[in-house]
Amino acid sequence: MTSTLPPPERAGLARARISARTLRTDRWWVAPLLTTLGLTAFLVYGLVRALQQDHYWAADHGYLTPFYSPCIAAQCAPEAAHFGRLPFEFPWWLPYAAISLPFLLLFRFTCYYYRKAYYRSIWQAPTACAVREPHKRYTGESRFPMIGQNLHRYFFYIALVISVVNTYDAVLALFHGEQGGFGIGLGNLVLLGNVVLLWCYTLSCHSCRHVFGGRVNSFGRSPVRYWLWTQITRLNTRHMTFAWITLATLVITDLYVALVASGTVSDPRIFN
Amino acid sequence: MTKRTFNVWRGDGGAGALAAYEVEVNEGEVVLDVLHRLQATQAPDLAVRWNCKAGKCGSCSMEINGRPRLACMARMSTFAPDEAVTVTPMRTFPVIRDLVCDVSYNYQKAREIPSFTPPPDAKPGDFRMRQADVQRMQEFRKCIECFLCQNVCHVIRDHEENKESFSGPRFLMRVAELEMHPEDTADRRAIAQDEFGLGYCNITKCCTEVCPENIKITDNALIPLKERVADRKYDPLVWLGSRIGLRKGADTPLPPNTRTTTATPEQ
Numbered sequence: 001m002t003s004t005l006p007p008p009e010r011a012g013l014a015r016a017r018i019s020a021r022t023l024r025t026d027r028w029w030v031a032p033l034l035t036t037l038g039l040t041a042f043l044v045y046g047l048v049r050a051l052q053q054d055h056y057w058a059a060d061h062g063y064l065t066p067f068y069s070p071c072i073a074a075q076c077a078p079e080a081a082h083f084g085r086l087p088f089e090f091p092w093w094l095p096y097a098a099i100s101l102p103f104l105l106l107f108r109f110t111c112y113y114y115r116k117a118y119y120r121s122i123w124q125a126p127t128a129c130a131v132r133e134p135h136k137r138y139t140g141e142s143r144f145p146m147i148g149q150n151l152h153r154y155f156f157y158i159a160l161v162i163s164v165v166n167t168y169d170a171v172l173a174l175f176h177g178e179q180g181g182f183g184i185g186l187g188n189l190v191l192l193g194n195v196v197l198l199w200c201y202t203l204s205c206h207s208c209r210h211v212f213g214g215r216v217n218s219f220g221r222s223p224v225r226y227w228l229w230t231q232i233t234r235l236n237t238r239h240m241t242f243a244w245i246t247l248a249t250l251v252i253t254d255l256y257v258a259l260v261a262s263g264t265v266s267d268p269r270i271f272n
Numbered sequence: 273m274t275k276r277t278f279n280v281w282r283g284d285g286g287a288g289a290l291a292a293y294e295v296e297v298n299e300g301e302v303v304l305d306v307l308h309r310l311q312a313t314q315a316p317d318l319a320v321r322w323n324c325k326a327g328k329c330g331s332c333s334m335e336i337n338g339r340p341r342l343a344c345m346a347r348m349s350t351f352a353p354d355e356a357v358t359v360t361p362m363r364t365f366p367v368i369r370d371l372v373c374d375v376s377y378n379y380q381k382a383r384e385i386p387s388f389t390p391p392p393d394a395k396p397g398d399f400r401m402r403q404a405d406v407q408r409m410q411e412f413r414k415c416i417e418c419f420l421c422q423n424v425c426h427v428i429r430d431h432e433e434n435k436e437s438f439s440g441p442r443f444l445m446r447v448a449e450l451e452m453h454p455e456d457t458a459d460r461r462a463i464a465q466d467e468f469g470l471g472y473c474n475i476t477k478c479c480t481e482v483c484p485e486n487i488k489i490t491d492n493a494l495i496p497l498k499e500r501v502a503d504r505k506y507d508p509l510v511w512l513g514s515r516i517g518l519r520k521g522a523d524t525p526l527p528p529n530t531r532t533t534t535a536t537p538e539q
């Protein structure tokens with residue numbers, strides 16, 4: 001049998017021995033630095049707020065912050081618990097939204113974009129392109145525990161359900177007018193804007209793109225899948241943008257609700 | 273006409289070093305022009321690989337001020353007026369001389385991919401392909417095989433020992449292309465993970481950043497391939513099905529006689 005082997009690399013040749021970590025002259029360290037700061041700021045804010053167990057529900061206007069949705073602890077304000085409450089009180093270290101927050105965190109942790117972001121900025125593999133990484137050995141996502149990143153799609157399914165819950169919260173808040181019934185205040189716009197952007201982030205997910213269309217081989221024979229894939233692809237190219245925007249809108253929404261709930265600011269009403 | 277300092281890697285990989293030259297630069301030139309001027313004036317034995325000078329042959333890959341680029345597409349006007357230009361060979365591949373690398377690694381990896389496998393009963397002229405069917409793969413066919421993506425990928429750039437188990441973005445993209453082909457019957461998902469090392473890629477997108485053809489390698493090839501591998505290998509239902517013998521269709525093995533070593537993880 002004839003060999004299909006190509007000629008091997010010529011023996012005795014070596015790579016260019018350049019000791020500098022990189023010869024790049026641009027400011028390649030800025031992006032990883034900003035990423036680290038941004039992610040840390042969000043995590044610290046989120047942790048503080050999730051453990052605060054207060055100022056999550058603006059009763060007058062029915063605003064519930066996404067960080068406490070769904071509110072399931074026995075201590076939750078009864079009207080804030082849109083999906084019922086568990087019969088026991090939560091200790092101080094357990095967020096009231098303990099059934100959704102861990103999954104949202106895992107959804108973002110295994111997200112292809114955030115993976116890129118923290119592999120580069122926090123794990124430094126690699127810090128920037130063509131900059132030598134500090135690790136001796138590297139196996140990436142090929143073995144335990146990092147192989148678990150392949151479970152991303154299951155967190156995506158859960159995130160879809162949680163997005164529905166958040167939408168429900170935002171819609172319910174529309175029926176807390178000053179005189180009862182339908183009403184709109186600034187807070188409603190904040191909640192709705194946040195929900196729309198959360199949907200953009202969730203639907204632009206790479207797993208979403210795969211399950212709704214990317215997995216078929218013949219788009220010619222599946223026009224509906226093809227159409228879905230095309231639409232999701234349009235969102236998907238902006239996935240990174242949505243990843244950062246939603247971190248910001250989550251903080252803004254939560255902060256707004258906290259300020260209204262604590263009576264620090266009053267909610268400007270637009271209609272009723 | 274202005275003078276510019278060029279630091280160029282001279283010699284082979286092990287014993288080479290940067291040599292400094294003062295060289296003339298004219299308006300509208302690219303780095304390759306200046307290297308040719310060096311050859312014509314001060315360094316007649318400077319080795320440079322090039323062919324088209326139009327960004328289409330993929331021969332002139334090198335690293336310019338630390339960034340993997342095509343020398344024929346790197347305009348001199350993009351550097352600051354007094355900036356020195358440092359030109360080194362690609363770091364991931366062994367150096368033959370000066371700026372010329374031995375890129376056999378890539379040819380080796382290309383041969384390991386099971387080729388297009390149409391249905392056995394397909395006759396010539398049987399395929400009817402629509403634009404929608406070829407759309408995704410068409411992007412990957414723009415590749416000019418410059419191997420800049422292979423060079424920048426930290427999996428092998430910073431860890432030479434991974435070369436055996438990792439095929440690199442360009443060839444994982446080739447696997448993705450065949451996997452998406454509507455008329456292809458081979459299943460390369462298991463070997464993509466086990467033999468071609470898809471799991472080593474941590475989707476940090478440097479390949480996409482350097483690709484001169486602007487192919488979205490990570491978003492359109494590697495991540496979709498990771499999702500397909502997850503269908504095959506990390507889906508609990510599929511796993512259960514394979515345990516109780518429901519799964520149809522066998523994985524395609526590596527083509528025979530394409531690996532020099534037999535030390536693959538599976539054997």
Ligand code: SF4
Pocket residue numbers: 424425426427440441472473474475476477478479480490494
């Ligand atoms: S995205 Fe993957 S293949 Fe591309 S450079 Fe990064 S690790 Fe390598």
Ligand code: SF4
Pocket residue numbers: 330414415416417418419420421422442479482483484485486487489
């Ligand atoms: S994918 Fe892009 S960077 Fe990689 S070899 Fe092809 S053209 Fe070059």
Ligand code: FES
Pocket residue numbers: 107108110111112113114152156201202204205206207208239
């Ligand atoms: S949420 Fe980012 S890829 Fe799925």
Ligand code: FES
Pocket residue numbers: 322323324325326327328329330331332333342343344345
């Ligand atoms: S010489 Fe052909 S790509 Fe540069």
